[in-house]
Amino acid sequence: MKVIYSLLAFSMLSVSAKANTELPDRQAELPAAKKNSQAEYLVPRDLTTITNDEFGEKVKLGYSLFVNSQQMRGKYVGNNQNCVNCHMEAGRKANSAPLWAAYMAYPAYRKKNDRVNSYADRIQGCFTYSMNGKPPAYDSPELVALSAYAYWLAMGGLMDQHGLENEPVPALDDKQLQIGGKAESFPMPDVIAQALPADKRGSLAGRGYPKIANPELEPSLERGMQVYADNCAACHMKDGQGVSDSDGHSYIPPLWGKNAYNWGAGMHRINTAAYFIYENMPLGKSVQLTVQEAWDVSAYVNSQERPQDPRYRGSLEENRKKYHAHDGFYGKSVNGYTLGSNAFPSAVVK
Ligand code: HEC
Ligand code: HEC
Structure with a gap:
């Protein structure tokens, strides 16, 4: 079976490369939801299914940078953290801010800086704050690779849910990769686009960290x-x-x-x-x-x-x-x- 794409014209979002004099709030709080014990979480594909082609190489690089971020120490990373420390199991674990749920939630509009944040913007935020570093540029191999890895996790899991388990994850070009899966014009197989319209993509079960009750006593x-x-x-x-x-x-x-x-x-x-x-x-x-x-x-x-x-x-x-x-x-x-x-x-x- 051949994958059919929604051939909507692909419109570039204004992914503005604003200078870092006034750092935008890219670490804004996610909407936290309570954990639903009935929820079924997306299951990303096994790493061994990554294709051995140019696109597959980007996905592999993204995985490698995510689990061993110290490869970027001194260049983009200024502390002893790896992305995987807070996004556990290589970004696959539901309820540990998994990458597959994140990828489908961007681009997102943020009132605070009155601007649309792409997936790449959000990653840059984690470099600036969580990694105490300097974010790689939009078109850098690092940002492209990290976006490719998240896209691959999300799309592979969604394809498996929709009867496309024998199809490889379609390659995307670098610009498309960095925007995120919530764009109306995001290229995806028709059956997925129909089951998951853009406005539903930002709330996949297991996104973020689940909200817990307020404490009875003031934290001590x-x-x-x-x-x-x-x-x-x-x-x-x-x-x-x-x-x-x-x-x-x-x-x-x-x-x-x-x-x-x-x-x-x-x-x-x-x-x-x-x-x-x-x-x-x-x-x-x-x-x-x-x-x-x-x-x-x-x-x-x-x-x-x-x-x-x-x-x-x-x-x-x-x-x-x-x-x-x-x-x-x-x-x-x-x-x-x-x-x-x-x-x-x-x-x-x-
Ligand atoms: C010290 C912990 C920590 C590290 C290390 C870290 N992050 Fe994050 N990340 C967070 C937190 C906290 C959030 C926001 C979660 C919230 O508000 O509920 C977040 C959010 C994100 C999101 C958006 C999630 C969503 O669902 O919208 C992405 C994507 C992301 N991080 C990628 C990365 C990448 C890539 C790296 C490594 C370069 C990284 N993070 C390193 C803690 C971390
Ligand atoms: C058995 C060892 C172990 C214990 C016990 C443990 N942690 Fe962790 N913790 C880890 C590891 C390992 C990671 C990184 C996870 C990864 O990379 O998959 C981590 C990650 C974290 C992070 C992510 C933030 C960051 O800066 O990277 C926080 C916060 C944290 N632990 C807090 C705690 C707290 C609070 C406790 C006690 C209630 C605790 N941990 C108990 C091993 C442990």
Whole structure:
């Protein structure tokens, strides 16, 4: 059977390469939904089915950069993180912000910067904040490859769901790859386009980190420290620095300090980290903490100093007001110390 495409004219979105003087908010909070125990998650294809052609090489490179991001250390990555640390199982795991669900959710309009964010824009955000680095350019081989990998995960899984399991994932050109699967004009097999119209693509089951109930008690750093000692320190270490080799490749990521995600990253929000932790930590034993413990330990981890928010322009107070109207400790005082006031350098890459 031959795959039939929707041959809608492909209109380029204005993927503007805005200068980084005013960093847009690309780490904006995702709409978090409660976990649905009945949900059926998309299952991406096995890596062995990647084709051995030019397009397949891009997908393989994307996978490799995603699981070992230290290949980009000093160029685009400024800390000991790998993308896979927060998007687990190589970006395949439902409820750990999987790439397949993300890919189908862009381009997305963001009110905050009044502009359409493509999939590549969103990846750039994770480089700036989560990786404490400098984002690769739109047309760089790295950004193309990371987009190709996410597209491949999403499209292969969708094709399998719609009776196209014997077809290879169709190649896309570099420009199309970077926009994301939510574009009206996105080329996809007809049966998928009909089953999944553009307005439904952004809410595939398992996207993001599932929302948990609000804590009964105000999150407490004291209790959080105890939860950390009992459940986390064995791996992430008492000092939060995890375990890395001398090249900076982390086996267990640091949670604070100079090699962790910075003060602009989504994970520094107490709610976002609580959702992630409740669902995914301690590693291999997910959903073991109580809801209260997840909030407490998230607050504890996020009350520790880390690299500066790259949007900081000299005034902590101004930066806090402008970008930190959410659940986090940046610019706030804890035991007499104001977080962010002695932050590590941001974007220490060449
Ligand atoms: C320190 C943790 C962390 C690391 C490391 C990280 N991310 Fe993220 N990423 C996040 C968080 C948090 C979000 C937003 C989730 C939310 O708000 O619920 C996110 C969102 C995303 C999204 C959008 C998800 C969606 O459904 O819209 C993509 C795509 C993404 N990251 C790609 C990457 C890539 C590529 C890398 C490596 C270059 C990376 N991330 C590294 C934490 C991280
Ligand atoms: C058995 C070892 C282990 C334990 C115990 C553990 N973690 Fe993790 N944690 C990991 C590993 C490994 C990763 C990276 C996951 C990956 O790459 O697949 C990780 C990732 C994370 C991340 C992602 C953020 C980042 O900066 O990369 C956070 C936050 C986190 N853990 C918090 C916790 C908390 C809080 C606890 C205790 C409740 C905990 N972990 C317990 C091993 C562990």
